[in-house]
Amino acid sequence: MEKKIPQATAKRLPLYYRFILNLHNQGKTRVSSKELSDAVKVDSATIRRDFSYFGALGKKGYGYNVEYLLQFFKDTLEQDAITEVALIGVGNLGTALINYNFSQSNNTKIVMAFDRSKRTAKTENGNIPIYSIEQLEEKLNGVEVAILTVPAAAAQDIADRLIDCGIKGIVNFTPARLTIPDDVRIHHIDLSVELQSFIYFLKNYPMNE
Structure with missing residues (x-):
């Protein structure tokens, strides 16, 4: 990551990743912040704030692209490195x-x-x-x-x-x-x-x- 993010946000990233991975495995293509909120039990405002540290991850009225989020979190959490x-x-x-x-x-x-x-x-x-x-x-x-x-x-x-x-x-x-x-x-x-x-x-x- 190019800039430091709050530790509380960093701790939530694996939680987001797990849910996005499940959506991807189910064939879902997009997800709203409300759907994310209901699934991970983090309020929508916090999710949007967490994501804002990394730039524009979604679009208003559309939500978030599951494939894009999955790749983003894989790269951020270095899922390919053991x-x-x-x-x-x-x-x-x-x-x-x-x-x-x-x-x-x-x-x-x-x-x-x-x-x-x-x-x-x-x-x-x-x-x-x-x-x-x-x-x-x-x-x-x-x-x-x-x-x-x-x-x-x-x-x-x-x-x-x-x-x-x-x-x-x-x-x-x-x-x-x-x-x-x-x-x-x-x-x-x-x-x-x-x-x-x-x-x-x-x-x-x-x-x-």
Whole structure:
């Protein structure tokens, strides 16, 4: 992208892409901002504002050309370039992520996993090699994105080792808040916090208000 867009907009782009891809697979040729809004649950004004950052993607009274939008989002999200991901921690959550392995995405793939369990580390799950965590530096071999699903107590040490190996991005599923250098991007996904937040809003902000 030639210019920076708001992070909130960037986070919605894969959502738009998935819906446009579904429309394309159904043989649809055009879509209105209202149809997009109803499908992705984002209001029409926000969709139009998001799209405006990229110039004229549609025409008033016509809507958006599905084929054009699909190609635009493929190029913007670099769907033809595969991002290889390493998974650290093959417990229940790690195993679920391996089995899922971003099946809805064309450009993200878990290619290896690491675990401290010798029993787990001798197996393969879904044709993904699972190595001992002691082999991290030996096997990582140029992978720049990692998912952490290890115990919180081990997270910082593993993150430090990943960064020393050249990792540029970490998706942290642990409760630990990690200290990382400014040139490494991190996303924290704490499922227990998300659930607590959801329950709070469910009880205190009824949908009809």
